Amino acid sequence: DGGITQSPKYLFRKEGQNVTLSCEQNLNHDAMYWYRQDPGQGLRLIYYSQIVNDFQKGDIAEGYSVSREKKESFPLTVTSAQKNPTAFYLCASSPAGQPSYNEQFFGPGTRLTVL
Amino acid sequence: AQSVTQLGSHVSVSEGALVLLRCNYSSSVPPYLFWYVQYPNQGLQLLLKYTSAATLVKGINGFEAEFKKSETSFHLTKPSAHMSDAAEYFCARYNFNKFYFGSGTKLNVKP
Numbered sequence: 001d002g003g004i005t006q007s008p009k010y011l012f013r014k015e016g017q018n019v020t021l022s023c024e025q026n027l028n029h030d031a032m033y034w035y036r037q038d039p040g041q042g043l044r045l046i047y048y049s050q051i052v053n054d055f056q057k058g059d060i061a062e063g064y065s066v067s068r069e070k071k072e073s074f075p076l077t078v079t080s081a082q083k084n085p086t087a088f089y090l091c092a093s094s095p096a097g098q099p100s101y102n103e104q105f106f107g108p109g110t111r112l113t114v115l
Numbered sequence: 116a117q118s119v120t121q122l123g124s125h126v127s128v129s130e131g132a133l134v135l136l137r138c139n140y141s142s143s144v145p146p147y148l149f150w151y152v153q154y155p156n157q158g159l160q161l162l163l164k165y166t167s168a169a170t171l172v173k174g175i176n177g178f179e180a181e182f183k184k185s186e187t188s189f190h191l192t193k194p195s196a197h198m199s200d201a202a203e204y205f206c207a208r209y210n211f212n213k214f215y216f217g218s219g220t221k222l223n224v225k226p
Contacts (some may be wrong), residue, residue: 004158031216040124042205042218049214058213090158092214096208102209103149106158 002027006091011112013078013085021076021110023091030096032074033104036060037088046089049074050096078112082097086114118208119148121217129225134178136159136220138206141187147209148189150180154202155217162204165189176200196224 004025013019013091018109031050032060035043045058049068068074074093078085088111122137140146147166151159163174170182180191191204201224207215 006158031212035216040218043216045213048213054137088156092159102147103161103164104159104207104214105162106151109156111156 004061004091004105006089006094006107006110008110013112013114015114017081018077018079018111020113021078021089021091021096021099023074023076023107024072025074025091025093025105025107026072027095028071029093029105030071031102032068032093033089033092034058034064034066034076035090035092036106037090037109038057043090046076087112104111118215119206119217120209121204121206121220123220124218125223127223128196130198131195134191134196134200134202134222136191136206136222138180138191138217139187139223140189140206140208146182148180148182148188149207149209149214150178150189150191151205151207151216152176152202153205158194159205162191176218180223196222198224198226200224 007022019035029035033048033062049055065110090109094102094104118141120139149164150162154157163172164181173179178193203219203221205219208215
């Protein structure tokens with residue numbers, strides 16, 4: 001089955017620690033995205049990548065970092081510089097090209113809790 | 116500037132009643148608009164999308180949405196609510212390689 005996997009489902013971190021969230025897709029999509037979801041705020045874009053070895057900051061990139069070394073993978077690192085990292089993190093992908101085809105496919109999410 | 120606005124963070128309907136969830140977008144040409152549904156602790160699932168082929172768009176689970184350019188709206192409807200429709204719904208817009216999401220509307224379905 002084609003889809004997007006995120007791991008782990010639940011993640012606990014101590015303050016001051018960096019943590020990496022995994023996102024893998026086998027849909028052969030060029031574009032990948034990371035969102036943060038907080039109650040009542042919808043989805044906010046952290047980083048996105050349209051092609052391998054290239055990525056752009058979204059609206060709330062401070063305290064986060066990403067890499068895109070492979071088409072299938074787009075890991076997100078939450079660094080100690082992120083002041084309020086407790087949230088639900090969603091990874092998504094979409095085919096690049098014609099906008100009319102660019103619906104996003106979402107992973108199941110990772111819930112990060114800072115202790 | 117926010118690209119999509121969802122009116123009403125919570126909507127409650129009785130089972131069997133009409134569902135109407137509102138979404139308005141910022142004026143631009145052309146808009147590519149989407150509705151997604153999210154069940155608790157899960158990712159988002161596409162319900163339907165507008166790509167200018169037809170103003171009335173039919174989606175999964177009996178949902179549909181009508182694009183109204185004069186009102187800059189893309190409201191989501193379902194004639195008869197089912198208990199399984201209880202979830203959070205997001206309107207989204209695609210523009211310049213990014214998707215912009217509304218703040219979401221939680222739908223509660225009463226028995």
